[in-house]
Amino acid sequence: MFNCHIHTKFSSDCNMDIKEAIDISRKTGVGIIVTDHMDLGLYEDGRFTFNVDEFFEEYSEYRSEKLLLGIEIGMRNDYESQNRKIAEGYSFDYVLGSIHVVNGYDIFYDEYYAEKSKKMAYEEYLDFMLNCLKTHDFIDCLGHIDYIARYGRYDDKEIYYDEHREYIDEVLRYAVKKGISLEVNTRRIDDKKAYLNLLKIYKRFKELGGKTVTIGSDSHRASDIEKGLKEACEIVKEANLIPVYFKERKAVEYKI
Numbered sequence: 001m002f003n004c005h006i007h008t009k010f011s012s013d014c015n016m017d018i019k020e021a022i023d024i025s026r027k028t029g030v031g032i033i034v035t036d037h038m039d040l041g042l043y044e045d046g047r048f049t050f051n052v053d054e055f056f057e058e059y060s061e062y063r064s065e066k067l068l069l070g071i072e073i074g075m076r077n078d079y080e081s082q083n084r085k086i087a088e089g090y091s092f093d094y095v096l097g098s099i100h101v102v103n104g105y106d107i108f109y110d111e112y113y114a115e116k117s118k119k120m121a122y123e124e125y126l127d128f129m130l131n132c133l134k135t136h137d138f139i140d141c142l143g144h145i146d147y148i149a150r151y152g153r154y155d156d157k158e159i160y161y162d163e164h165r166e167y168i169d170e171v172l173r174y175a176v177k178k179g180i181s182l183e184v185n186t187r188r189i190d191d192k193k194a195y196l197n198l199l200k201i202y203k204r205f206k207e208l209g210g211k212t213v214t215i216g217s218d219s220h221r222a223s224d225i226e227k228g229l230k231e232a233c234e235i236v237k238e239a240n241l242i243p244v245y246f247k248e249r250k251a252v253e254y255k256i
Helices: 018-028 051-062 079-089 118-135 164-180 192-207 231-240
Strands: 002-006 033-037 068-074 096-097 181-185 213-218 244-248 250-253
Touching: 002 096, 002 181, 002 244, 018 033, 018 079, 033 096, 051 068, 051 118, 068 079, 068 244, 079 096, 079 118, 079 231, 096 213, 096 244, 118 213, 164 181, 164 192, 181 192, 181 231, 192 231, 213 231
Parallel strands: 002 033, 002 213, 033 068, 068 096, 181 213, 213 244
Antiparallel strands: 244 250
16 A cells, blocks of 8 residues: 655654664555645745756655655645646655645644634634635645645544535535545544544535545654554545555556
């Protein structure tokens, strides 16, 4: 199988050396795709961006059937043209599109949630995600649809399908329309409540015509590369979706 979402030292929040990831891959047989952060405009000091030429210069020698080179692009409409230029101007195997910022606010921090009910904050997030998908239809896969549930400033952070059905369905429908895969991100999958809710979302993706998903641990440490992969496979099987990884921007099916 393939873990399609790992970070290395080219990501500002990660110190992992690629050789550590390769070692885990060889020991476990799990293929990996490096997807370091490219969040243009997030910080003026250039954090969460990297020099793509240096990335390929350093990592190309490690490229193989089991190690592929991708990128995680932070989607935002004010940087759509720059994001497109990066995604299409380099020989990435895989382009993962994610939401980390909503209407100028990093949802990791308190400011985004100030004076907002949970319903307001989560539906603004989902609406922004849909709008970004419409301008970033060049991505291969939508990353961690439940990202906000990691950091929400509420007693119950979960992003429940039943509470936001209308908004989630619009995101899923657009992904289906454009042939964009959906990521099964394992960061929260060990929580039973999160697991069951995410299963609902992936089953709904299937009902709406979705076909393919990637699996990614979003790991920033070598010890987390295998984390949650088993549970992710269970979700994929239960939702009757097809697991894929991307090579040269083309989906490759595999069995789990």
